[in-house]
Amino acid sequence: MKIKNLALSFAIAASACTLQAQQSMPDMPGMKMDPPPPKPQQAPAPKPNRRKNVPDPMPGDMKSMSQDAGDAKAKAAADSVTQSFQQQAHQPQGKPGPASDASSTKLPIQELQEPEAIDFRTGSDLPAPELLRDVVSREPMTVENFLALADKTNPTLSQAQRNVDRSRQQARQMGLPPNPIVGYSGDHIRGGEYHGGEEGAFFSQEFILGRKLALRRDIYRAxxxxxxxxxxxxxxxxxNDVARAFFDALAAQQSVVVHDRxxxxxLDAQTNAHELERVGQADSSEVLNAEIAAEQAKVEFVNAQRMFLATFTQLATYSGQSSLAPQPLTGSLVEPPELDPEGMVVTDTQESPAVKQAEANVAVAEARVKSAQRExxxxxxxxxxEWYSGETxxxxxxxxxxxxxxxxxxxLPLWNRNQGNIQAAKVELDRAHHDVNRTQLLTRNRAEPYAQQxxxxxxxxxxxxxxxxxxxxxxxxxxxxxxxxxxQGYPHVLAAQHMLFTLQLTYIQxxxxxxxxxxxxxNYTLMNGxxxxxxxxxxxxxxxLPTAPGPDQ
Structure with a gap:
């Protein structure tokens, strides 16, 4: 009869733990789990305690099937296993996400010791801290939200636009002619009885010939x-930085979910190991290994949360926000865009704004050559x-x-005909032509690894x-x-579950x-925004300057 009692208890436990495992896993595309089996009607079980007797958690309709009251050891073992799995099945299931249910990390503290060495304790079973508890209640944001923020508040974009404005104003300044000079002039001035000399006013103007002002202006327009x-x-x-950081943070957010699972x-394996030890089916080394695995899972869970916080902060700073609080992210991680990678490499090499800027720099160099030749x-x-002469x-x-x-x-352009500046401008023009080729090669050099990746x-x-x-x-x-x-034993179920979640982590990566x-x-492999x-x-x-002796001073 004790075998029958134990079998019924295991059947209840199996249904309960299966339901718990299924409910703790929200579906992602490509990760859909089969529907869970029907949940048995069970009464809530008290928390297990290894040092005290616990009330019988078995349902009333199952107690009538347990007639072998004489075998107390078998009944206690069945009750213990059933109680443990009922505890797991009745854990409150919060919304999976970065701020997962606290009960998932706060199982009853086990007595971490060896029965054969009562005074030897291996440590405390402290819960893993939940760092994202407040994040889940905030309004989720999309990649479009962050791109709009970046266009509006990233300071480097305004700096780049100010460079354009500066060049326009410099072009305006370089096209202005010299100011005229008005002044007093005197010659042969003497007093006394002679009363001689000339005194008067003059007007002086320098005229810039050869359209040199227009050519100087063309340099700054270019x-x-x-x-x-x-x-x-x-x-x-x-x-590029904002979108990549967004999906880094989105992947980190989803990794938090999987690490929570x-x-x-x-923790389920740790509880199972303790219960198997109580019924003589596991030794202390197996319990310790289960506890080590649980501690590792806690560390990895906390690290995953830290990774989300770090990537979110990077995302916020790329968007121009220095104090944006972490918020949930929503996006389609499982639907990356379909690209022709080799075609994208060719397109980047030809249409990258870096290549176009290099070509525009050739026009700048050509304008400098023209200006230097005309100077x-x-x-x-x-x-x-007009003078007034006082001489008689x-x-x-x-x-x-x-x-x-x-x-x-x-x-008279006898010795200085600006020949050195002309040759220097031609050298710069040749360098600008080479820079176009260099920029194309650099773009392809950067793009090809991403195509392979x-x-x-x-x-x-x-x-x-x-x-x-x-x-x-x-x-x-x-x-x-x-x-x-x-x-099959329950550890095989946990191992299969662990394998599934581990594969999900690699899939997310x-x-x-x-x-x-x-x-x-x-984005043409351009980064560092x-x-x-x-x-x-x-x-x-x-x-x-208006007071300078020459237009280039």
Whole structure:
């Protein structure tokens, strides 16, 4: 009769633990579990205590089937196993997520000691801290939310736009002609009885010939167009960083869910090991190994939470937010975009804004060559004025009175014909042509590994989704079935469950790698969105000053 009693208790336990395991796993696409078996009607069981007698948790309709009251040891063993599994089955199931149910990490503290060495204790069974308890109650955010935030508040995007504005204003300044000079002029001035000399006013103007002002202005206009591509580069950098960080955080969030499930499996295995030890089916080393596995699961659960917090903070900073509190993320991790990776490599090499900026820098260098060649054309300097002469005309004692004067002159380009600057500008033009080729090679060099990474991750994720996860799920179901039929021990169920969740973690990592590679290819492999934006031109505010002797001073 004791065998019958034990078999019935195991049947109840199997149904309860199967229901608990199924309820603790919300479905992801590609990870769908089969419907759980019907839940048996059971009364809530008190927490097990290894030092005190516990009330009989068996339902009343099953007590009438237990007639072998004389075998107290067998009945106690059956009650103990049933009580343990009922405890697991009646744990409150909160919404799975980063802030998982506290009861999953706060099972009753076990007496961590060896029966044969009562005074030897191995440590405390402390619960794993839940760091994301408050996060789940906040409003979830999508990748579009963070991209919009980044476009609005990332400071580097504004910096890049200011570089464009600076080039426009510099072009405006370089096109302004020199100011005229108005002043006093005197010559042969003397006093006394002679009263001679000339005094008056003059007007002087330098005329810039050869369209040199327009050519100087063209240089800065070309720099402005190059800086416009720098804005596109910075936007691609930011979007790349934000999107990759979002899916890093989304994968970390989903990993927290799976680590929470793994923790429940480890705690279940720990409880099972203690109960098997109580009935003489496990020794102390098996109990200690189960406790070690539970502690490892706690550490990994906390590490997964820390990883989510770290990746979320990175995501927030890329979006220009320094104090955004962690929030749940919602997105389709299991649906990465379908790309032609090799075609994307070619597209990136041809259409990257970095390549376009390099081509725009060629136009800047060409404008510098044209300007340097025209700078050898001399300017025209004119000066004119009116004098009043106090000298007398001969012996008539009549003063000469008002007279006009004028001057005109140009520099003769005899020795300095700007030949050094012309050759330097041509060297810069040649360097700019080479830089286009260099940028294309660099873009391809960066893009090709991402193309391979995308294909590798896509193949890996597909194999997990279609081959490994279905097999692991079926193996788990078979272990549950065999356990319910008393043909297999409960540790085999836990091992199959652990394998399924471990495969889910690797599947999440493969999906994340696929997303990261696809996002990098879509954004021309440009990254580091918090680095200072690229800028062409000088950060100078002293060019062509109105009081300077020349336009370039």
């Amino acid at each position: 720099e402005g167009r190059s800086n416009e591509y720098a804005v596109e580069i910075q936007k691609a950098r930011i979007h 793994l923790l429940k499996v480890a 050898r054309v001399p300017n025209l300097n004119l000066k004119a004025g 005309l001969g012996s008539t004692n009549i003063k000469a009175g008002w007279m006009s004067f004028a001057e005109a002159g140009v520099q 995308y294909q590798t991750a896509r193949f890996t994720a597909e194999r997990y989704r279609t081959e490994m996860l279905p097999r692991a799920r079926r193996a788990y179901q078979l272990e549950v079935t065999k356990y319910q039929q008393m043909a 493969a999906l994340n790698e696929e997303w990261r590679a696809a996002i990098a290819l879509q 918090l680095d200072e934006p690229m800028s062409i031109g000088q950060d100078s505010t002293t060019m062509n």
